[in-house]
Amino acid sequence: MCGRFSMSAETDELITEFIARGGTLEEWRPSYNVAPTELSPIVRERVVDREIVREIDAAAWGLKPAWAKPGGPAPINARLESVSTNGLFRGAFAQRRCLVPMNGYYEWEATPEGKQPHYIHGPEGLLAAAGLYELKKADDGWHLSFTIITREAADASGEVHDRMPVFLTPDTWDDWTSPAKLDRPDEKQELVAMLDRTSLAVAATITTYPVSKRVNNVRDTSIAKDDPTLIEPLAG
8 A cells, every 4th residue: 555655846846847736735734744634735637617627736646526424434545456446446547647746755664673664666756656636625615636646566665565656657647647537348348457557667666765763753743844854765
């Protein structure tokens, strides 16, 4: 699974990388340790005045469909193997697909000394994970939430965990974020097959190393989330 990740890029950097316009990012701050329920940027496309617009918005990690009851499940991950048919995700898969930018993500290895975090990342720059998003009406406006699609590990995380995020190569971003609704089963199957191919291509470039156990303490306010030393390799 993917239960924690790093997203430290500034808004201007995201706008340039994804050729998008800024959306609602006022409440988001760069973080080297994003945890479930927290805000992080997503890249999505929608139709505005009959034109497709790509924009970047802050969304809460943990998918909350409009029909979900308060206190109900808010899954942070969706399995590639069933994402197009699972009742929690199939509506979003058909029409509300997004990119989830990240520098890298964390997995934990069980050791005699406790859980050892590992940082898993690409060779440089940002990774773009395949995500789904939902919009839910609330008293104070519309709330965005998202989940990250995962697959059987084919990258360096396989040394630590059996699942990994589905990452996309830039040539597939347009197909994935298109707001056009998928109605036919064959369209959905083709998109799942594309995710399988592109994630394997990215997986071949990914590496991992152990990092400080300070990452484990996500609720410790004395550990600044914007501290870049959280992703530094352990000495020795």
